[in-house]
Amino acid sequence: MTFSELVKARYSVRKFSDKPIEPEKLNAVLEAARLAPTAKNLQPVHVYVVASPQGMEKMRTLTPCHYGAPVVLIFAKNTQEEWHHPQEDLTSGSEDVAIAATHAMLAATDQGLGTCWVKFFVP
Ligand SMILES: Cc1cc2nc3c(=O)[nH]c(=O)nc-3n(C[C@H](O)[C@H](O)[C@H](O)COP(=O)(O)O)c2cc1C
Secondary structure, eight states: OOHHHHHHHOOBOOOOOOOOOOHHHHHHHHHHHHTSOOGGGOOOEEEEEEOSHHHHHHHHHHOSTTTTOSOEEEEEEOTTTSOBOSSSSOBOHHHHHHHHHHHHHHHHHHTTOOBOOOOOOOO
């Protein structure tokens, strides 16, 4: 797949099969996230892989947008590690997270895996 075919192929999946994800495919997705650029290369992004039955049960209580995914990746930033502007009240961790998650989503498409970016969590 060329890059332009890849970006056209990606779409939000809202119904997943319960087929387990091959570890090498998951590793390729995580590696793409790891290689994403971050402000000043501070790498404040942390990715939590939720795949256990207990973890999935917890995810179902946190969001209605679970869609039966066999694996959930939680992208987070460490606010102690993100870049802070020296004079202004500005940080770059959220951008770093978004870039890493986008890398991961496109890598998943490249591996033949479906994804859906979910922001809606029950407060
Ligand atoms: C920041 C962001 C938050 C999103 N949150 C959700 C969400 O909570 N639930 C959901 O089903 N889709 C969510 N989406 C997916 C969008 O609805 C979807 O990307 C958009 O409708 C375009 O469709 P496509 O991904 O199939 O191209 C989110 C996407 C982004 C970029």
